[in-house]
Amino acid sequence: MNAQADLNTTVPVELIDEFLKRIPYVSEGITNVRLLDGAQRVMFDLRPGFENQRDLVASRISEIADKLCLNYRPGSSRVLVKREALPGSYRQDPHAELQQRGDIIAFGRGRYGFGPKLVRLIEFFEQRSREMAASFQADPYNFPALIGADVLDTCRYLKNFPASLNLVSHLREDHSVLQEFSQSVRWDGEQLAYDRNGASGVECLLSPSVCFHWYRWLRDVELKEPRAITALGKCFRYESSNLTGLERLWDFTMREIVFVGPAEYVLASRDRLVDLSARFLDELGMAYEISTATDPFFVDSYAVQAAYQQGFELKFELLAPLPYSGKKLAVGSINYHQDFFGRSFAIQAAGAPAHTGCLGFGYERLALAFLAQHGLDQKQWPAALDAAITASAAHDKA
């Protein structure tokens, strides 16, 4: 069923992507969203069974536009480093070829398996990232994929990013529940069909980030000196119908380098991270830019939180152009949180709440951007990378 929402406000050009990304969360029935008439009208389709929600969905879409634009203040992002030249003439979307060659397999929305070609490419990224971490004397840590709901609550993540949460549940410790589940559970073609009354409450979530664990680790600690650590982890962010190929995965692999200490230490580390990240992307022979950015905060507080983040330049994104679409993909980010986590977790440094910052590389996205720019022929890749990957392959087969 075709429907439309007339907006009370014109969505500014720079907010259009942000606006469109939020519409899938309006209703489970919404599909095929288009923005028309100078960003003042949204056309959409409703799946069968949702037809009677037409007016409700239209009013919610309009409400989202109002909330995004309320308190919005225009301000352009600042580019810190930029390298525009693409490495070659490859312009294809590599997904189909990767799938055809057996280098990736799509298991479902936002869920991919990787074969040796991509695994070895990511191992190269990992090697360089660890070297970067070592230059900060960052100790290696390992954290679980699960994170306590209490930790995310303290981080205000539950309130700021509700749409992306992945709640973890299990069956209640009750023999009759287990018996009933065992007898009736089935896959209905889209989801697991079972009696949800048998499910437990939510104690944990799948972790959306790596560094939160470290702030919780340091709770009530008074640091004698600044600390840098590094950790690799799986991160989970639900993105509804925005989950598209390797550009936006439901779960992805992130290498983080995390800094905790006085403001000067964290800011100096951030400056070095910008330089080192640029050097790393230069070595990969990629076109990229590092520029100020904002997080996709929940719509109710987006304008205000984004303005703060932008004004104080708290987030830098590492953006790589995808030649096949003309879009830029964030392959990493460098974040400065001021003393937010220091206050939230009572971490002290130099007699005051500690400041924190982190770098995160999203490896799957970095691999996609690399392949989209260089192509799949390894001989066309930078020589050092080709040599490292060839050696790694030979070692695996030795």
Place this chain on the structure above:
Amino acid sequence: MTSSPNESIEQRIAGAVMRALKIADPGSSTPLRMGSTPGWDSMGHMMVVMELEKEFNTRFPPYLLPQLVDVEAIAKTLRKPA
């Protein structure tokens, strides 16, 4: 609550900050300042900014937000020609 027309710009700013942070007047010996005034942290800052915008019927661009850290700095920013 709004300011009276006889108030100085500094008094109006202080009033807006206190309203935003829901605090009582700390007295002249304790200047209102981001980072030291209770509640004026990263979250409180935007409450302060929005209350100031309402009080002075203006809109601060993002790049000015880090400058609005105390009454003196805010007054200086507001007095600058747009």
